[in-house]
Amino acid sequence: MRPSDAYLLGLALAVTLFAASFADAALGLARERSALARKAELVERLGLTDLVLFTEARYTRHPSQADLHSAFQDHPFALDHFPSGSLLPPPRLKGRS
Numbered sequence: 001m002r003p004s005d006a007y008l009l010g011l012a013l014a015v016t017l018f019a020a021s022f023a024d025a026a027l028g029l030a031r032e033r034s035a036l037a038r039k040a041e042l043v044e045r046l047g048l049t050d051l052v053l054f055t056e057a058r059y060t061r062h063p064s065q066a067d068l069h070s071a072f073q074d075h076p077f078a079l080d081h082f083p084s085g086s087l088l089p090p091p092r093l094k095g096r097s
Contacts, residue, residue, distance in 0.1 A: 054084035
């Protein structure tokens with residue numbers, strides 16, 4: 001077997017597996033459609049807020065629900081205890097651009 005044949009065989013296998021992953025996702029969505037509908041109804045009934053982005057600190061869970069001063073609960077120059085605090089930019093304050 002030539003190296004180019006092995007490459008083409010590997011490429012064909014990769015493309016087939018890639019297409020199979022989309023087929024599996026479509027089948028899984030069809031299989032779980034009723035469970036997703038029940039969860040959506042529960043969220044609507046309970047009035048739940050947005051998804052949680054990070055689970056560490058309360059000021060990184062969701063920017064729209066953040067307490068702006070909780071990051072400075074020790075003092076204004078305190079180091080951030082959680083790594084996710086460095087991944088989110090500071091929230092924009094209303095009235096400022």
